[in-house]
Amino acid sequence: MNATQQCIRKSFLVLCLFFVVQGLFAHGAKDITQIDVENLESWQETFDLSDKKKGKYNILVKAKDLGGNIHIEGPHNISIDPDSDLPVCGITNPQQDMRIVGNLNIVGICVDDDAVDFVELILDGDTEDPVRATGKEFWSYYLDTSLLEEGPHTIEVRGTDINGLSGKSVKLSWNLDRRQPVTSMNEHVMGELVSGEVMFSGTVSDGNGIKSLAYSVDNGNTFKNLPLKDKGESKEFAFSLDSKKFPDGPSVLWFKALDNSGSTGVYSFLYFIDNTPPEISIMSPAVGEPQCGKVAVVGIAKDILGISELQWTFGKESGSLDIVQGNPYWGIVFDTTSYKESSVRFTITGKDLVGNIVSASRTILLNQSLGKPTVTLTDPAPDTVIVSGDDFFVRGIAKDSDGIQSIFYKLDGGKFIEEQTPGVFCVNLADETKILPGKHTVVVYAVDKNGAKSDSVSVNVEVQAASSDVKGTEEAEDEPSLDSPAAKIVITSPESNSWVRKSLKITGTAYDPLGVKSGEYSVDGGETWKALSISSAAGGATFKGAEDLSNFADGIICLDVRIFNSEGQMTYRRTAVQRDTTPPSVEVVMPRDGAVVNGDNLIGFRVRDEGSLAKVYYNAPSGAKVPQQKVELPADSFVMTHVGTDTMPIDDSMSFDFVDEAGNIATVGSWKFIIDAKSDLPVAEIHLPTENEVITRDFTISGVVYDDDGASKIYYRIDNGNYIQFEGTSASFSIDVPFHTMLDNEHKISVYAVDINGEKGQVAERKFRISTEEPRGAMLNPSIDKAVKGVVTLSGTASDKNGIDKGFISIDNGNSYNLASGKEDWSYTFDTRTVPDGTQVVFLKIFDNYGIQGLYSTSLNIDNSAPEVKLDYPEDYAITTGPLFFSGYAFDNVDITEMFVTVRSLEGKSVPRGMQKVDFKLDRIVANTLDLSAMENGFYNVEFTASDKAGNSTYLSRNIKLDKAKPLAEVNLLYPLDGEHKQGNFNIYGQASAERNIESLILYVDGNQVSETSLDSTGYFKFQVTSALMDTGVHKYRVNAKVEGGVVIKSREQTVDYTSYGPWVTVDNFNYGGFAANRPFISGHAGYAFGEDELMSSRLKNATNEQREAVAKKKVDRIEISFDNGKSFRQVSRNKKWSYRIENKDLPEGYHFMFVRATMKNGDVAIERCIIQIDNTDPTVRLIAPSPGGHYNQELLFSGLSRDDIELSGVSLLLRKGDKASYEVPAFIQGLYMDFSFWGATLYSIGAGLSFFDDNVKVQVQWGQFTQAQRNVFSNTNMRYGGDNVIGIKLIANVVRLPFNYFLGHDFDWLSANLAVGANFSRFNQTASGQPQILSAVFAQLEFPRISLENIKLFSTFAMYTEFSLWFIPTDISIVGGGGIKNLVPQISGGIRVNVF
DSSP, X not given: OOHHHHHHHHHHHHHHHHHHHHHHHHHSOOSEEEEEOSSSSEEEEEEEOTTOOSEEEEEEEEEEETTOOEXXXXXXXXXXXXXXXXXXXXXXXXXXXXXXXXXXXXXXXXXXXXXXXXXXXXXXTOTTSOEEOBOSSEEEEXXXXXXXXXXXXXXXXXXXXXXXXXXXXXXEEEEEOOSOOEEEESSXXXXXXXXXEEEEEEEEEOTTOEEEEEEESSTTSSOEEOOOEEETTEEEEEEEEEGGGSOSEEEEEEEEEEETTSOEEEEEEXXXXXXXXXXXXXXXXXXXXXXXXXXXXXXXXEOSSOEEXXXXXXXXXXXXXXXXXXXOEEXXXXXXXXXXXXXXXXXXXXXXXXXXXXXXXXXXXXXXXXXXXXXXXXXXXXXXXXXXXXXXXXXXXXXOTTOEEEEEEEETTSOOEEEEXXXXXXXXXXXXXXXXXXXXXXXXXXXXXXXOBOOOEEEEEEEEOOOTTOOSSOOOTTSOOBOOTTOEEEEEEXXXXXXXXXXXXXXXXXXXXXXXXXXXXXSSTTSSOEEOEEEEETTEEEEEEEEEOTTSOSEEEEEXXXXXXXXXXXXXXXXXXXXXXXXXXXXXEESOTTOEEXXXXXXXXXXXXXXXXXXXXXXXXXXXXXXXXXXXXXOSSEEEEEESSSSSOOOTTOEEEEEETTOOEEXXXXXXXXXXXXXXXXXXXXXXXXXXXEEOSOEEEEEEEEOTTOOEEEEEEETTXXXXXXXXXXXXXXXXXXXXXXXXXXXXXXXXXXOTTOOBOOOEEEEEEEOOSOOEEEEEESOTTOEEOSEEEEEEEEEOTTOEEEEEEESSTTSOOEEOXXXXXXXXXXXXXXXXXXXXXXXXXXXXXXXXXXXXXXXXXXXXXXXXXXXXESOTTOEESSEEEEEEEEEOSSOEEEEEEEEXXXXXXXXXXXXXXXXXXXXXXXXXXXXXXXXXXXXXXXXXXXXXXXXXXXXXXXXXXXXXXXOSEXXXXXXXXXXXXXXXXXXXXXXXXXSSOEEEEEEEETTEEEEEEOOOTTSXXXXXXXXXXXXXXXXXXXXXXXETTTEXXXXXXXXXXXXXXXXXXXXXXXXXXXEOOSSXXXXXXXXXXXXXXXXXXXXXXXXXXXXXXXXXXXXXXEEEEESSTTSSXXXXXXXXXXXXXXXXXXXXXXXXXXEEEEEXXXXXXXXXXXXXXXXOOOOEEEEEESOTTOEEBSEEEEEEEEEOSSOEEEEEEEEEESOXXXXXXXXXXXXXXXXXXXXXXXXXXXXXXXXXXXXXXXXXXXXXXXXXXXXXXXXXXXXXXXXXXXEEEEEEEEEEEEETHHHHOGXXXXXXXXXXXXXXXXXXXXXXXXXXXXXEEEEEEEEEEEEEXXXXXXXXXXXXXXXXXXXXXXXXXXXXTOOOOOSEEEEEEEEEEEEOO
16 A cells, blocks of 8 residues: 555544544533532522633533423533633723824723722823723723824723722723824925926825825815825825916915824915016117117016016126016116217116016117207307407306206317306406407307217407597497496306396495496396496495396396496496296106006106206105105106115105206106005915814914015914014915913914015904813713613713803714703703613713814613513412412513512401511522411412612512411322222322422321322322232221421321222322323233132132133233223233333323223223323523623522423533533534445445434545455456545435334334435546546435434434445546446445444
8 A cells, every 4th residue: 555545544534533523522521510400490509610710611501391301591602711800991982093183081981790999091001100090980081182292192991999909901092183294395495486397396294194195276176186105204295287387476385184093284385486588678768769968778677576687788888787676667877978879779688586588679879969068159249349458258058958067168279168057157258368459269168967068159259459548348429438447346146157037136246446336237138227226335335136037038147237436437247147947847757657566666757957957856755754754866867766665665645856956846746657555565374274273283373475575574473462573584484383382262363474675564364263172071960870761861061161062962872963952051851762771871972162072971771671570489379378488580681679579468457567568688589488477367469579770660469368277288189089999909199289398198098007108299199009008898098298397287088998809900100190201101010809718719629610710701801091081992901011102292281181991801890090291391491690601700600590381300500611512513414423335336435424404414425445356355357446545425315214103103213214315426546547536426325224212312323224326437448358348337235324423
């Protein structure tokens, strides 16, 4: 045999052995403790568990009645566990992995069979510092979580009982989620400018781990999830955004992060989109407008987000302009005076903050001639003749829009002499040089303030030599003669070359050695003269005069003054002033008309004046807080300055004054651009917290600031505190606020910004609410030690600093919540009949006015079920002599608190006070005796009451009769009937009952004790009487019952007519009134008792045939039985012995009266009576304790009730080691059998199998052999299939079962036959092919005889069988020696099958 075959054989044997051992093990004995109870109907026993090992056990109760019926309650598994004596704790709130966002109210329960002393909590494994909970059976602990770290935490709870024993701890994890997830950007900063495709990346983190992150580009209306990558404790994200899909300007990315605990953190990121190049334009000069001198080029350079650079080129020159954020205007002045070109190319290039570049260019035409000053000479007139030695005045006016700086004059070929003047000029050439007679040329030109030179103006004059009789510069007949040179005139007012407006004030001094006589002035070139007022003065005279210039045109006013001395000689003096009553012409070049401006802006004016611009002033608005109300600005033909600054605020009421040299003022105070101060103010926007958000943990105040001037200073405050500046300047803010710094109730955040220009924006406000702790709640009524029933009102209190909004009650373990009435004082009414009885957990969910929830629990003992009470004794209408025994049970699903009996008289008799309520011991098993002996005889109602904790009561009443004269026992004679005639041997039957135990029963015949017996369990007794106990004749007999305590109770006395000879019949093995169980055989004898004389005479040698025949005819002829009181009989024997099987299963339950008749051959008859009880109903068992599945220690209380409709004969309580399954096979397996077969496909085989479905289906494994050597013993044929290791499996199904009791009666219940069909699958390791082969067959089995033995636990069935099989052989198997190949091969075999169980 090779190794493979050995392995297969061993495996098969192990499998068979397993089947056998399993069956034997399931039915074998283990560690079993059994108690047979004494009180069969209500029992309470205690098993000592001190010697039992920890583990699983099972319990069962076996009850048997007098009829032999057995009921088994169980088995039920329990556990013996020393730890079950320890307190057991449970945590109601929080639940495993629960998310907690604030403080935590930990609640739970703790139970112990003794009592709970205290409950301790170990938080986060801190075993050195446990905390003690409030309460015991229902405990709570309020945990402030403000200082705990985010993430998972643990709670471990253990209870300690009053004996100091601590139970096993229960532990769970919960997640603290006070703080929201934090999102941050990696490469971009808040307020950054972006354009085109932008890659955003960053991290998101939270102590509880991040579950998801989503972003929104539409102000949080929709969010899109982002993929995340792990990076240590945080996660990374990255995504690109095409900014061109969004409008330029400020934009906010919203991020919503969700952590693993369900908390959401919102983060807003402000950035600015700028995909539009800057707007660059040139406002002035206009295209094609020629320029000269100083050229002011102004324009606009703006971008929605700001300009970073402004570069310019002007011809060969280049440079940059300063950038003032928020100011869209620029301007620059170029001096082109020296330019010879006719045009210059100007280019301005702007670059915005993201690098967009735009240029604007313009060719500026230059025509310097347009900017030349003009010179007009009023004196001397052309070809004027001047007398040598007289004054030689050159007088005129130079004009230029930019203002005259100087005039230059010369005589003939001399050098030009500069005379600084704003316009008019008057010079005396005679003061400069001596002019010789002859022709001369005067040349004059002007230079403006920009250096532009006018064309030269010349005039020719002639100087003549002076004649001896004429003195002065001019002489005529009507003019006085000129004075001597010593005379002198000084004009002090007006100043030479000055500006005048509406009048001319003329003052001066005159000196002449001959004295000053009079003076005149002329303003029309000497056409008319007006007198001056002369006042003498030391050394000369003063003069004054005034001229109204209202009718004069603006321009040069030539003033001539002449003074006369006493001799009529005169002296001249000339000067010139310029009349200017026209204010400067001012054009606002920028900002342009209709533009909206704010903040720091460049403002530009183009100023023109006929004379010269002297001053420019900025006038601050009235009430403005500035260093000075009037600010002088540089005066020029193009004035540029910044407004919207600290010193020059921009406002509709601001103004500018332009003052020329004449004092004319042009005020500009009306603006065609729009000043919108609000649009310049920084705008603060609060994103978090949201409006009216309820906050229960650390939080963040965050938001953004919009301002076109750049980053701003940010100020914030909470409620009415002082404003605090956010560090630095920024376009956003994020302020972490520790939760513990806040108080309950509503709060307000105020935020404003101040931009770089000092402009303060409006205050943004946001209301939010703080709840520092969950609302507190408690149920006050009913208290946890009370039980309730029916409609009950729960009531309690709730409190919170933010006020209570509403409360909810759950009575179904939190599956649904119902609104309670009231707020701080709440109540809830419901019908307790809608939920199961027992201790129920009531959840109280309280919401404060901010929606914060507090969860609390307590217990409610509900008991709508009255105690279950059953009384077996006393029976209704029982009669007692005094002691009244109560037997039964009282059980309640919660607890029985009161058990008592009330006695009432049914006849109106007085009942002692002590009998009106008699308390019984509180126990499930009722076994109490009530002594009524102190009461009068009569009829009474005895009411038994059991009340539970909820007030439910059950009432059972019995009407009883108190008869103190009633004997303690009653003995009744049943058979023979009084006065009946009996012969030979007979039985005396009777029945006895007593309130106490009957110790023995004694038969008295004619007053003499003749026999003693005991009472049967059925309450019947029997005495066997023979001629040895009674002589022929009439006798009196009675039975005395000896009752416990020495009391003897006598039966009534009866007579029997006894003849010691005659026919007789007896029942030997069955007691009168006994129970027929398990088809018992009732047997007895019959015969004839002969008289001594008759018997002796028949035995004499001389006895006659008649005598002998008479004796022979007194033998038993037949014995018959009747069950209908003698109406019909059935013969059971033809001799003196008889037996009859009682088919108790075929008879109805109850009493059956059996009449036995023995008939002698001579016709004499003897009868015997017997009562047979039939009980086919199993007893009932109610197991009260222990509870299946419970855990027990030290001792096990076993209590319950057993009942039978007749009477119990025994009750056993069993405690067995191990799981109940180890004592039985699975329910679908009905049996295990062993099988041995011979011949057929194998020479022999052994197998084991399991039977199912009432033994109608079998599965069998088998092993066998049929080798070539074995085959040779029987025949010399070649083996086609066989081997030394043939294994197989059979499937067998019963088709027909033939019970022989059907034909032969119950006496043949043990015999039957079966017909079955099946299939066989076997592996043959030796075949003609040389290879192992698996073959199959179908078969039929005839099982006969099949013998079944009742009431045997193991090996109860034996059978022999014959099997006809048909094997299927594949055709590819060759046969040695040739010949045809058979596909189907029949076989026949025999076997023996033994059922193990």
